[in-house]
Amino acid sequence: MTRETAISILFVLALLAAPFAAQAMGEPFYITLATRIAILALAATGLNIALGLGGLVSFGHAAFFGIGGYAAGILVTHAFNGEPLLGGLPGTNQMIVIWITGALVAGLVAALIGLISLRTSGVYFIMITLAFAQMIYYFAISWPAYGGEDGLSIYVRNAFPGVNTLAPMSFFLICFVLLAAGLVLFALIRASRFGAALQAGRQNETRLAAVGIGPFRIRLVAFVLSAMVTAVAGALFADLNRFVSPSMFSWHMSGELIVLIILGGVGRLAGPLAGAVVYVLFEFALGGVTEHWQLFLGLILLAVVLFARGGVMGLVAGRARHG
């Protein structure tokens, strides 16, 4: 086992242990904090497939995060008021159905966005993904059927068979298991032939083409997979807050997801988790000291970009073996 694998497993175990410690100390608030970390880490793990492995700097992943959130909000609203959805399908409050729906819709949207934006690269790709996410953001604001600017409330947290999701600990465990699944998926993709081609496309597109592999389709598949994972995280985020609003689509959210990955370490398995831990704890600690915590967060981010390349994983586990 390499040092990096060991440290990654350590991070995952620490996240699992934290809520139990919090419960033992009678501080249930920290369970919510750990849940938030797990959800953001899952969302960033999704982005890490596109950004870390494929080198696709998507500045629009908030779109997929928000689609997951709205899948939860819209389905449960229909389940609540009994009105059928499009095509006469009923709503639902079953998490599993919501995750699948959110992931499928996000995958479809990602395929459309990817078809257009993957024709470009570099700065164009960054700006186009940003613009598409903004398009969905403005649509969510101006479409009044599902709350418009005010968003949607989820009155009772959605259900999972055999689990009381209202208990913070059980909901944390659901999120944790999904995060673990997301990390396993990331590791499998990275080790697969597909992942090798994806990473080769990031490093040298011409050589990849020279061995007979076109990068476009591989990137499109990676982009779609990445969006689907982020969408599931979005659905969980909606359930955590019991509220969805267009702010899930905002470009600050997209920026935050990139920040998590860079803080943790780009393309590293546990990078998003390490980043989410650092980010949420910073937010919590600084937020308790000053209401202007974002100023200090900005300074810290700046310092990380300028002086600590490789992020947390770079610091504790050394440089990535493959550049």
Next chain:
Amino acid sequence: MSIALLIEQILNGLQFGVMLFLMAAGLTLIFGVMGLINLAHGSLFMVGAFACASVAAATGSFWLGLVASLAAAAAAGAVVEILVIRRLYERDHLDQVLATFALILIFSEGTRWVFGSFPLYLDIPRLLAGAVALPGGAQYPVYRLAVIGVGIAVAVGLYLLIGKTRLGMRIRAGESDREMIAALGIDIGTLYTLVFALGAALAGLAGAMVGALQSVQVGMGEPVLILAFVVIVIGGIGSIKGALVGAVLVGLTETLGRFLLPHLFGLMMPPSAAATVGAAIASMLIYVVMALILAFRPQGLFAANG
């Protein structure tokens, strides 16, 4: 819907487009010359607006405020370039995105700290306060016409600066080969700072002029920044001509879409539904236009240097 109203909306679209051009020109210049993607450009827009509003409030003169906005934005731009941006030119776009995202957090929260969360207001100067009659009988504010005039003047000025002066020649040379012009003995570091400050001053000017039309508040630069990105993607990154065409196109599409689409859908459905659907589609219209343009020309309308 009357002709007068339509003319008014077209002028509004032009005014909006011109304002976007001031933002986009700086962005595209900075990208073209230094290869830098600068998310903090919207913050410089905000700095300009706050400088203008606070100086105008203190002295009672909009014109002093306008000068202050140019000075403050250019100074902020130069300081940021020297302290931070300079270290990013050799980095990849991901690092640039993150560092300038961090700058936004710093600028926004810093401004909130100094000025508080309440918006400031800026009055239109008395000289430009009136309205002129349009053909068809409607009145149109002189101030908005003046904004269009300033935008056109800046476009002409930039054209002359880039095309006809020694500084412009160096900027163009810097775009095509930075090693070569450094080898010819031109201080590339100072040139970069100058270009960044110029872009910042244009953003500050846009902020000050818009500040008199809407409230001056933290975060006001962000929607404009994203539209300016759309503009330069449509126009071709690095091309000033593209920025001008793209800005006018986006300004007109946005304004006329919001005005015409509800009328258009009104022909097919009841008015309340038409207003809703029209507004929703109009909010997405410029992105649809962008997607269409990119589907046929992935490098934008006036691709500069790849």
